[in-house]
Amino acid sequence: MILIADSGASKTDWRVIAKNGQIGQFRGIGFNPNYQTSEEMANDLRQDFLLDLRDEVETIYYYGAGCSSPKNRKHVESALRSIFKHAEINVDHDMMAAARATCSDQPGIACILGTGSNSCDYDGEFIIANRPAPGYILGDEGGGAYIGRQFLQDFIHDEMPGKLKEKVIDHFQLDYQTILENVYQRPFPGRYMASFCRFISENKADPYCYMLYYNSFQDFFKKYVAKYEGYKDKPVSFVGSVAYYNSEILRSAAFDAGIKVNIIIEGPIAGLTLFHQKML
Incomplete structure (x- = not known):
């Protein structure tokens, strides 16, 4: 199962792609490592729909505001790792999201x-x-x-x-x-x-x-x-x-x-x- 996130400071759009191709979608609160610590983001990630998926997700593609620097990408990865302990996690910035999407x-x-x-x-x-x-x-x-x-x-x-x-x-x-x-x-x-x-x-x-x-x-x-x-x-x-x-x-x-x-x-x-x- 693949989990995709497009995150800004105010909201995050999530998509789940199951192995059979079925797609699920959720909207949650936003994140920005420029203004939040890894611990704060990890706490905010404890949303029910994410907790329900934590044992099924194999790969995560997270695109977010504030994720252009290696330091900030590590902060986000650490926060995601607190929930998805065994998933492969890829963190990139919102410019890459725009490029791949268009x-x-x-x-x-x-x-x-x-x-x-x-x-x-x-x-x-x-x-x-x-x-x-x-x-x-x-x-x-x-x-x-x-x-x-x-x-x-x-x-x-x-x-x-x-x-x-x-x-x-x-x-x-x-x-x-x-x-x-x-x-x-x-x-x-x-x-x-x-x-x-x-x-x-x-x-x-x-x-x-x-x-x-x-x-x-x-x-x-x-x-x-x-x-x-x-x-x-x-x-x-x-x-x-x-x-x-x-x-x-x-x-x-x-x-x-x-x-x-x-x-x-x-x-x-x-x-x-x-x-x-x-x-x-």
Whole structure:
């Protein structure tokens, strides 16, 4: 039996593939070794559906946020080993999940556009190039935090259309002090800024909202995708809610940048399941 996990800070999608090909699915809490110890993750892993599988699982493929460094991968492996004592455990980062889910065993460029952003050049087996992803303060072009930050800046400086600003105030009860408090005093400011993307998407018929996405996607292409060798000749795929729910704008921006879009999916777990089914 194979167990697959796609984990972020807030949730984990699990898939179980039995030897007869039958697939089971679960959703549990998320993990991030940047913020949790092995012991804390091990305690959180003691969820009933995982405990019920501990003697049947032979191989685990865990893909997670914060798993790019060997140290963090060891922390996650140690936590999983506390439950699955005899399984073969493979821990990798979310960029590899995006590559395998969208490209399978074919070469291509894989991108993540969710709260944050990331990308890689994939040869069908390995990630051969990866641009830096410095987070919501220094980067995240194309991601929700970046788009939300621009939206809030324009709100503060009266640089969005007046009618839209009135709508924002009415919808969110938003003001300058509320923004400062959430960005500078409360935890997870990146999530807060990205939370405005739903409103922006719902109003993307407004030229201002449309161009927020369009320009952010163009910034992402210039900073990341265009720096991969031969990027115009490679299929480029996307994972993440920002890409998925604004796919028509993303495709338009990509076309204008000379980029060939392959597939756009909300999350990688279905593609990962297909990828690992071949291993049975």
